[in-house]
Amino acid sequence: MSVATSQAFPPVMPTYARLDLAIERGEGVYLHGTDGRRYLDFMSGIAVTALGHAHPRLVAALVEQAQKLWHVSNIFRIPEGERLARRLVENSFADTVFFTNSGAEAMECGIKTVRKYHAHHGHPERYRLVTFEGAFHGRTLATIAAGGNRKYIDGFGPAVDGFDQVPFGDHEALKAAIGPQTAGILIEPVQGEGGIRPVPPQCLRGLRELCDKHGILLFFDEIQCGMGRTGRLFAHEWAGVAPDVMSLAKAIGGGFPLGACLATAKAAAGMTAGSHGSTYGGNPMAMACGNAVMDVMLEEGFLDRVQQVSSHLVQQLQGIVERHPEVFEEVRGQGLMLGLKCRMPQGEVAAALRARQLLTVNAGDNVVRLLPPLIAGPEHVAEACAIIDAAADELAAKARAGAKAG
Numbered sequence: 311m312s313v314a315t316s317q318a319f320p321p322v323m324p325t326y327a328r329l330d331l332a333i334e335r336g337e338g339v340y341l342h343g344t345d346g347r348r349y350l351d352f353m354s355g356i357a358v359t360a361l362g363h364a365h366p367r368l369v370a371a372l373v374e375q376a377q378k379l380w381h382v383s384n385i386f387r388i389p390e391g392e393r394l395a396r397r398l399v400e401n402s403f404a405d406t407v408f409f410t411n412s413g414a415e416a417m418e419c420g421i422k423t424v425r426k427y428h429a430h431h432g433h434p435e436r437y438r439l440v441t442f443e444g445a446f447h448g449r450t451l452a453t454i455a456a457g458g459n460r461k462y463i464d465g466f467g468p469a470v471d472g473f474d475q476v477p478f479g480d481h482e483a484l485k486a487a488i489g490p491q492t493a494g495i496l497i498e499p500v501q502g503e504g505g506i507r508p509v510p511p512q513c514l515r516g517l518r519e520l521c522d523k524h525g526i527l528l529f530f531d532e533i534q535c536g537m538g539r540t541g542r543l544f545a546h547e548w549a550g551v552a553p554d555v556m557s558l559a560k561a562i563g564g565g566f567p568l569g570a571c572l573a574t575a576k577a578a579a580g581m582t583a584g585s586h587g588s589t590y591g592g593n594p595m596a597m598a599c600g601n602a603v604m605d606v607m608l609e610e611g612f613l614d615r616v617q618q619v620s621s622h623l624v625q626q627l628q629g630i631v632e633r634h635p636e637v638f639e640e641v642r643g644q645g646l647m648l649g650l651k652c653r654m655p656q657g658e659v660a661a662a663l664r665a666r667q668l669l670t671v672n673a674g675d676n677v678v679r680l681l682p683p684l685i686a687g688p689e690h691v692a693e694a695c696a697i698i699d700a701a702a703d704e705l706a707a708k709a710r711a712g713a714k715a716g
């Protein structure tokens with residue numbers, strides 16, 4: 311390799327098509343760029359900073375813990391972790407929790423838990439998971455295979471075996487995919503990267519029945535849609551069904567890297583001492599942040615407020631969609647996990663919003679995702695909607711001018 315090539319290659323591996331913008335500081339619902347501009351943050355680091363930036367309770371918890379203890383091995387008891395696990399258990403279907411540093415690791419733990427359940431019961435041949443098109447479960451070798459997106463799989467050698475993908479919403483294909491080797495069904499109750507596609511409640515209930523009928527496990531990936539994002543602590547609560555295994559990450563640490571795999575005692579039967587591990591998983595710093603996030607989210611009225619702000623935002627967005635049919639097709643999603651399906655390329659829409667200092671995230675299916683911090687209020691909804699409306703005016707005018715010229 312020539313010297314010139316190695317010098318031209320950036321020190322940060324160029325796996326992201328990055329914007330030429332750096333963020334210096336965050337404050338609540340706003341981010342301050344090194345360009346001197348203040349942005350309204352409706353991406354939350356992709357559904358991570360659910361309590362906004364520099365939340366005083368998170369800062370205090372982190373600083374206090376940093377002065378006491380950063381890290382110990384998981385061979386010791388970690389009281390802050392026991393407390394966070396107990397609180398997750400008390401507020402969910404689960405009996406037990408494994409802490410990780412990321413979503414993909416929470417997924418890996420969940421996949422292993424589901425497979426181990428059957429091996430533990432004498433059926434190691436039952437290791438396959440049924441998954442859905444448009445899914446996203448992370449970027450490790452197993453989770454790219456689970457997600458099924460060729461863009462992420464190709465070029466990295468043989469895909470990890472054990473995932474059978476069916477089209478989203480195809481009930482017949484789903485039933486046909488369940489065989490003697492099936493261990494479980496894996497689904498995001500609301501697809502995030504796939505384009506904010508909620509699974510109808512009756513379908514989630516149908517999946518539960520199907521799993522019970524076949525003696526297989528139901529595994530929900532709530533890494534993006536969980537932790538208050540839909541206005542309930544967990545998205546599946548809206549459907550009134552419970553999974554056997556669930557992955558969490560993103561908002562659970564409020565910005566500190568943290569993930570969790572939750573399971574019932576029955577599902578976790580095979581996860582005994584030595585079966586799984588992580589050096590950092592559940593370390594005291596992460597646990598302090600996780601507990602601080604829980605302190606705020608479990609406060610009376612927090613989730614009700616998310617629902618109120620959501621219905622206000624949805625109503626406004628519906629008006630914008632109606633006024634700008636050249637730009638937008640529909641608004642969809644739940645809580646503060648919303649998507650605007652675009653008629654023009656989503657990238658152009660996102661760029662127009664960014665130019666007006668509103669940050670959003672692209673998703674599949676030509677959708678612009680709106681993921682405001684869960685602390686956003688009516689004033690932020692009003693500000694965002696004024697920006698979206700003005701940007702849509704401008705985009706529609708441009709499109710009309712372009713059509714005339716063409």
Ligand SMILES: *Cc1c(COP(=O)(O)O)cnc(C)c1O
Nearest residue numbers: 412413414446447448502533534
């Ligand atoms: C972000 C995400 C993941 C992966 O989480 P990482 O922390 O990036 O590993 C998995 N599943 C869903 C639904 C996600 O949104």
